[in-house]
Amino acid sequence: MSNATLSVPPTTAPRARRKPARQWRVKAALSVLVFVSLFPYLFALGTSVKDNLQFAENYWVPVLPFHFENYATAWEQIQPYMIASVVVAAFSIIGIVALSLVAGFVFARYSFPGRKFFFVMIASLMMVPNITSLIPLFVMMRDFDLLNTYAVLIIPHVANGVVIGTILMKTFIEGIPQELFDAARVDGANATRLFRSVMTPLSLPVIGTVALITINGVWNDFFWPLLTITEDELRTVSVGLLFFNGQSGTEYGPMFAGYLLASLPLLLLFTFLSKYFLAGVQGGLPGSH
């Protein structure tokens, strides 16, 4: 680098001065912050391929041979929890999208008496944190005899998800040019056809956002599945991990492997759909819309 600086003619001096200043100090500081932020997870990754002897002898560094069978062991134990979470997320997404797409379409494209009233009644639920209705909702579900079913896991996600879902869908559908609807109508499409053939395909991005918010919610929901589910095969990942943690005891390799396997779906979504993922994370906060 010093060679380069020497050979630069004086006319381009400002450029030459800027070039060596690659902001190493800023980058070093940021790298330290990245390392500290990620350290617990990196440690988990390193330990997940060790057996207990390697863990005792080489606490800090990953050592050969890697024990990938830890992941197989962990998978066997957390697989039912993962399946339960996937089922809950899938049905919740279907329910939320079905309800809120129709509602969003109606609110965005039709005028009718009570339109504003209904929308305010829906949107104001954004401010109600679901933890505060946990107790009455639990009693209600128990009275309905729904404890230890998929329904008890799915219903609250749908009831919460439709609120933000409807708001997002409405805003999105309002942004679709009216000409598209007019053109379809001129061609003889009725409301159902408009909904199915014009609106639904156009709404795929916002459906994706709603799906991500839901998946994130299912993977992070803790108290509700903890309190309503006692049957092991219905436990979702968040609660299942706690029980898995109790079982794996001092087998640190499989324990960390299990944590990472449970995180994998969200990590993959984060990697490939980062933009929607962040929208989903922020969508979970009241007042962020």
Place this chain on the structure above:
Amino acid sequence: MVATTDAPPAASPVRGPEPTGGRRRRKIPWLVYLALLPLIVVLALFQYYPAFSGIFRSFYEWNPGMESTFIGLDNFSRMMDDEIWWQSFKNLGFIFAFGVVAWVIPLFAAELLVTLRSQRAQFVYRTLLIVPMAFPGVVTALVWSFMYHPNNGVINKVLTAVGLGSWAQNWAGDPSFALWSLLFIGFPFIAGLPFLIFYSTLQNIPKELFEAAALDGVDRVRRFWSIDLPLMARQVKLLFFLAVIHTLQYGFMAYIVTAGGPDNATMVPVLRMINVAFQGQDWGYAATLSTTLFLFTMVLSTVVVFVKRSDSSTNAKGL
């Protein structure tokens, strides 16, 4: 949500371009109400009913499935004397205050990040810094409770390795350290909404402003105090209220890492409420606690809505 920001505000042709308005108005409403009916039923049954039933039941000695007696404000007066409940709010206040002070680190990180000239480097560092957000909360709690593990935990191993073995503690199990252990989960606290908001606000400050400042010989530190911070005031205000609401719901970290213990040192309102209901089977009193929490949150949420309304430029989504 991404696309919504692109939509021009003018494009809300709700009532305007309805060419056959007259005919439609007669024909559509029933269909419209029919289409909304499923949503309304779901919300009435699983959102409105539980919320109101919770408020209603807080005046009862509630024995679900059996006879419940109306006891007026007894539950509330009992709450006033409930030391654990108020202790839990004290802890919560501490958690909140610490959380706000800890914004210094994400703020610092955001400042460092916008200082980078290369957009590519900014993207890479930003992404790496927020990766912890992609881990489920439970995993973060479990990994960190391993960090605090008395024998094999990372923190005690580090202390031993640098010759400070005598400082090693049962971090999460000692009443004087347990709350601090909870607070330090997720250190350095960058992966989260505050960082994203700080960063996007700083990014949205017009470059001309910085160039003008640079011409006037303003250095980086001065720029931070005179330009960056004043321009972020609104976002910080919003973030502040969001953090209050977020903190009121704090609970699962405490449940997993310390279970509210030892000796209620890390008790928080949500945990207290759940304990009263599920261990004490005292449903009416739990409903009272939950109603109180609900009221606190409602008041604060309303404040947020008003703060937001006066500030349409707040846009954390414009990442």
